[in-house]
Amino acid sequence: MTTQQIQAPFPGVFYRTPSPDEPVYVEEGQAVQAGDVIGLIEVMKQFVELKAEASGTLVSFSADNESVLEAGDVIGTLEVNE
Structure with missing residues (x-):
């Protein structure tokens, strides 16, 4: 399977x-x-x-709840179904 990083599209506060x-x-x-x-x-x-x-499958979150993010910061990792 392939993994894909989920990135913040713009700066802001991330909430789970x-x-x-x-x-x-x-x-x-x-x-x-x-x-x-x-x-x-x-x-x-x-x-x-x-x-x-x-x-x-969402493997893991790199960003905690209420984290301040910049555009491009990695939020999590997704294992993609092929």
Whole structure:
């Protein structure tokens, strides 16, 4: 299988949950489909969904919840289904 890095498309704050009292969108080791939401990036009080670009297994997150990211920072690693 091939791995793919999930990168921040722009600077902002990364969130793994839709709100503080809700569970994470995706757990490490969980299967995802292309288009599944895996987190949010907040920019200037706007929340933008971060979606998986391919189907596979989310191997790990490199960014913690509420991490401040720059464009291009690695958020996680996806093992892509072929």
